[in-house]
């Protein structure tokens with residue numbers, strides 16, 4: 001079992017990232033698996049080196065130690081050649097095309113294929129998309145159960161590189177999970193909707209086998225919104241400064257999503273213990289996530 005912890009250096013770590021770390025290191029620890037660290041800095045505009053160092057420092061302070069990807073640090077921004085090669089491979093068997101539509105132009109999440117047959121030449125101010133065919137993708141999520149997605153209805157033709165020249169999240173994460181031979185993808189529920197399109201893209205890239213998925217609950221603010229990286233009340237830095245220990249921060253995150261019934265400090269090297277009664281926790285999450 002090989003899973004990954006894949007933060008984006010677009011902000012500091014907050015309790016939501018700690019929840020993900022508990023699941024990633026906890027499930028890996030409970031099943032004798034390994035954790036790969038991957039810095040998802042494909043977006044050159046939003047990512048900053050100071051966030052990268054603060055994430056690494058906070059992870060180290062919390063005590064979450066990756067088995068690979070730290071020395072040297074595995075960064076998406078160093079893998080441009082790999083994404084380029086993957087794009088060339090895709091081109092041989094699928095319809096890859098330039099798209100000049102702006103985000104404003106595309107109402108909602110689904111792209112209608114406007115540029116598909118326009119024969120635009122690829123240029124630095126144009127995006128690159130790949131045609132997605134009809135069909136349903138099904139996967140059995142460890143926490144959410146069986147899920148069916150229809151990528152052509154949800155998102156249409158996938159954007160691989162945007163108009164600013166950045167490789168997209170969907171493309172880089174699919175290429176990386178495939179090439180780094182990740183067997184278990186453990187991430188927040190907000191990314192569950194991306195799974196069908198990533199499975200489809202993986203097949204289109206010739207990826208053998210399929211990873212397992214576990215999409216876990218997120219910490220929500222009282223109003224129901226997701227935590228943001230600027231949320232000072234939940235930032236790991238701020239909690240550190242207020243005098244909390246690493247085990248207290250982890251315990252706070254674990255209790256916020258119901259992984260433990262009552263707040264109790266949990267040191268990073270004991271997060272696998274949280275999953276001792278995993279079937280019970282799994283049922284609770286399954287019921288609450290619908």
Ligand SMILES: [Zn+2]
Pocket residue numbers: 098099100101113114115116
């Ligand atoms: Zn277009």
